[in-house]
Amino acid sequence: MVAHVDHGKTTLVDRMIYQANLVRQPENLGQLILDNNDLERERGITILAKNVSVIYKGVKINIIDTPGHSDFGGEVERVLNMADGVLLLVDAFEGCMPQTRFVLQKALQMGKKPIVVINKVDKPNCRPDEVQEEVFDLMFNLDATEDQLDFKTIFGSAKQGWMSEDWKKPTDNITPLLDAILSEIPAPAVVEGTPQMLISSLEYSPYVGRIAVGKVTRGSLTSGQSVSLCKRYDEVQKHKIKQLMTFEGLGKTNVDKVECGDICAVVGIEGFEIGDTIADPENPEALPPIAVDEPTMSMLFTINNSPFFGRDGKYVTSRHLKDRLDRELEKNLALRVKPGLSADSFVVYGRGVLHLSVLIETMRREGFELQVGQPKVLDKTINGQRCEPIEDLSIEVPEEFVGAAIEIATRRKGALVRMEPRGDRTLLEFEIPTRGLMGLRSNLLTATQGEAIVAHRYKEYQPYKGEIEHRNNGSLVSLETGEAIAYSMNKLLDRGRFFVEPGEEIYAGQVLGEHTRERDLNINICKTKKLSNVRAAGSDEKIILPPCNQVQP
Numbered sequence: 001m002v003a004h005v006d007h008g009k010t011t012l013v014d015r016m017i018y019q020a021n022l023v024r025q026p027e028n029l030g031q032l033i034l035d036n037n038d039l040e041r042e043r044g045i046t047i048l049a050k051n052v053s054v055i056y057k058g059v060k061i062n063i064i065d066t067p068g069h070s071d072f073g074g075e076v077e078r079v080l081n082m083a084d085g086v087l088l089l090v091d092a093f094e095g096c097m098p099q100t101r102f103v104l105q106k107a108l109q110m111g112k113k114p115i116v117v118i119n120k121v122d123k124p125n126c127r128p129d130e131v132q133e134e135v136f137d138l139m140f141n142l143d144a145t146e147d148q149l150d151f152k153t154i155f156g157s158a159k160q161g162w163m164s165e166d167w168k169k170p171t172d173n174i175t176p177l178l179d180a181i182l183s184e185i186p187a188p189a190v191v192e193g194t195p196q197m198l199i200s201s202l203e204y205s206p207y208v209g210r211i212a213v214g215k216v217t218r219g220s221l222t223s224g225q226s227v228s229l230c231k232r233y234d235e236v237q238k239h240k241i242k243q244l245m246t247f248e249g250l251g252k253t254n255v256d257k258v259e260c261g262d263i264c265a266v267v268g269i270e271g272f273e274i275g276d277t278i279a280d281p282e283n284p285e286a287l288p289p290i291a292v293d294e295p296t297m298s299m300l301f302t303i304n305n306s307p308f309f310g311r312d313g314k315y316v317t318s319r320h321l322k323d324r325l326d327r328e329l330e331k332n333l334a335l336r337v338k339p340g341l342s343a344d345s346f347v348v349y350g351r352g353v354l355h356l357s358v359l360i361e362t363m364r365r366e367g368f369e370l371q372v373g374q375p376k377v378l379d380k381t382i383n384g385q386r387c388e389p390i391e392d393l394s395i396e397v398p399e400e401f402v403g404a405a406i407e408i409a410t411r412r413k414g415a416l417v418r419m420e421p422r423g424d425r426t427l428l429e430f431e432i433p434t435r436g437l438m439g440l441r442s443n444l445l446t447a448t449q450g451e452a453i454v455a456h457r458y459k460e461y462q463p464y465k466g467e468i469e470h471r472n473n474g475s476l477v478s479l480e481t482g483e484a485i486a487y488s489m490n491k492l493l494d495r496g497r498f499f500v501e502p503g504e505e506i507y508a509g510q511v512l513g514e515h516t517r518e519r520d521l522n523i524n525i526c527k528t529k530k531l532s533n534v535r536a537a538g539s540d541e542k543i544i545l546p547p548c549n550q551v552q553p
Helices: 009-019 038-043 070-082 098-109 128-141 175-184 318-331 353-365 399-411 440-447 486-491
Strands: 050-056 059-065 085-091 113-119 152-157 162-164 196-205 209-218 226-230 236-240 243-248 251-255 263-267 277-279 297-303 336-339 345-350 370-372 380-382 385-398 415-422 425-433 453-463 475-478 496-498 511-515 521-523
Touching (some): 009 050, 009 059, 009 085, 009 175, 038 353, 050 175, 059 070, 059 175, 070 196, 085 128, 085 175, 098 113, 098 453, 113 128, 113 175, 128 152, 152 175, 196 318, 297 353, 318 345, 353 370, 399 415, 425 453
Parallel strands (some): 085 113, 475 521
Antiparallel strands (some): 050 059, 152 162, 226 277, 243 251, 243 263, 297 345, 297 370, 336 345, 380 385, 385 425, 385 453, 415 425, 496 511
8 A cells, every 4th residue: 555644545454454354343433453553643644564464255465554754665665575566545635745656656666556546535626537647647757667557546435435436426335446456456476486585574572583574476485494594795594484474364373384475474583684585495595685765864862961861761871772773773774873973872864854753752652761963964975066855845735825835945945846726725846955844844834824734755866055044043041950930931931932831840051942032041940939928919910821832843
């Protein structure tokens, strides 16, 4: 399943699971089965690719749900090796968005056969026929083959649980889509010969350790069989398969043998990495490893050395931090880690702000305490010229905010490429440096009263666009260690915006907020009101402070 973020991939997989009666029909269909970690449920996005299977008309269909953000493109590149075809989901109103292009391009380059699903046709003022033309044009621009361009289109609404070949004739189930999968997507090719399996994913069990997941591309594997593990740089290791599992519904089932074309999980292989090949013990032949795009951004991770060290997390040392980052590297293909300037710092390279912020938030919830530096964009020197990553940015806003959106983007070196009216809204497309995207979303939402829909994807490296203006406001810095008092904060409201709430513990030297002027200002918000024995009715005013300005990634 490939699509732009929030076009309904996970909801559609849910519908397939219900159609196959794998789980009881719950009263509340709002809870998605596959979004099974807290971060995915809170953000409403898919972060990790997941495997499930459904049986339809006696045929087993393996489904892989993928993330839509290009920041998690490493997940998509990793699991496309296991698929024989793709379902491209497109929103019937929004049409082809930047990340539709990103994930579709990956699938077409690998020669996968697409089925186009135009989802959300129940939306008011949707335009399914126009969107179908857009998809054809997009595939043509991405150099799709004749066979790929001859795609089948299914219309429907995953939320309402129906699919049809004609969007004007709704049905009451999604069988037209399942029938299209059986007729359009080829069955896995059966290749005779010595076994070959590319490890495309990994899972972890506290009982058996690391489990290799992939598709058998040649021959067959049996439980108890001796195999070779072909690693990078022509290194070959001998191992024995202890257990084989295939994906049945939402779980896994133990089997004695897996045939060519099966997606399976292998227990007993030690020290493998994603991209390694499980092959014949006598004549091992390695498959080409998975190619992943390079990271475009870096951040400094280091231990917390503030005065409040050790209060929030239970893992606080650099050893804990290094072990956790090494574990993440095993399954997060688009991530890179290098040692920093000091022994307790690490430079972490990722695809974008969202990719790194999800890692930081996951680590925080696991009990790690760390400091992170400002995100930095990775420049390259190409033919002696300094180049930086450029992204395609699309902003959809109501007509009255078009001017404000263009002004914000162009101030950050964005170049307007296309402007297109869509009903009462306007779609703006820019080419903008990755540097210009940091903090852009919150500024746009403020300027458009929360109406802007923002999406972006990495395009290419282009010559450096010059300096982008930075904020010229100074900081409000604490003079004392103690507790933030509402009385003092109220008196200093005219000096700037605060990042802390009354009652929070603060330390000397902590940045408490943003100053209204250029220079930094040292303030003391730990002062309480002096108590005297002289009281007049109404002399104590009620203090109402504006909410603190939390910095969001």
